[in-house]
Amino acid sequence: MSLPLVHIYCDGACSPNPGLGGWGAILIAPERKSYRKELQGSEADSTNNRMELTAALVALKALKMPCRVQVFTDSKYVCNAFEAKWLDKWQGNGWRTSDKKAVSNADLWRELLEAVRTHEVSWHWVRGHSDDVENNRADALAVAARLELAARLGR
Template sequence: MREVIIYTDGACSGNPGPGGWAAVLLSGPHRKELSGFDPHTTNNRMELQAAIEALRALKYPCKVKLYSDSAYLINAFRQNWLATWQRNGWVNSKKEPVENQDLWQALLEAARPHQVEWLKVQGHADNVENNRCDELARAAIAAGTKG
């Protein structure tokens, strides 16, 4: 199975507001950068969209280490929130519908063919690839709001 390292990030100008997402995919000597824009969204939605788009970009089932500075994204997998939400019919502990259910379901679908390890990285620190994702996500917002 091919091994891929993915870094993702989302950004929002206002929350909600215009948003951007970005991902850096690394595999051996190969590097791919992805980014996109949404005119009206939230930071959490952009964090999820970044992971979805990165996993969808993989052409084959891969062993993935996915790094994000989003506790919302990483904890959903590492603390089994997703399994609980699914078991409870997409209702959270407050008996309310889970926010961003559409993106959580898309993320589960995108992750299904892969072996994904979900890893937390400190945001806005010394991680070069996380900082690059932040830069790309913010550039996507700037480009999207100009055009």
């Protein structure tokens, strides 16, 4: 029996960068036309890359069973880490880059690697702020979460 298919659209926002960050994610089960879940959150001290990673991580952790997952993101940083095998190289180098620097966001990368283990995940880059309705919605969720945090903090 085939695993259920889930599409995840995720995005992060940070302004200034580093600074107040927000993330948004949408989970859609295309085989169950009525299933859609929107998630969002924020952090007071973050970066755009941390928010991109957090969006994907939280969305994957929200899945209750193993799934075939197609993740759509406008972050080449996230896509390339998986598709260009950066993660394999970083792990092989003890979480160091090819020029021996510590990998940025290694804590989130480790969590994300753990989160993908139970699923069949493919990563797809989409152009940000284009005509992809779901990516634009994920961006809107991320920006709204960041703005809500800014209002709460009086910034």
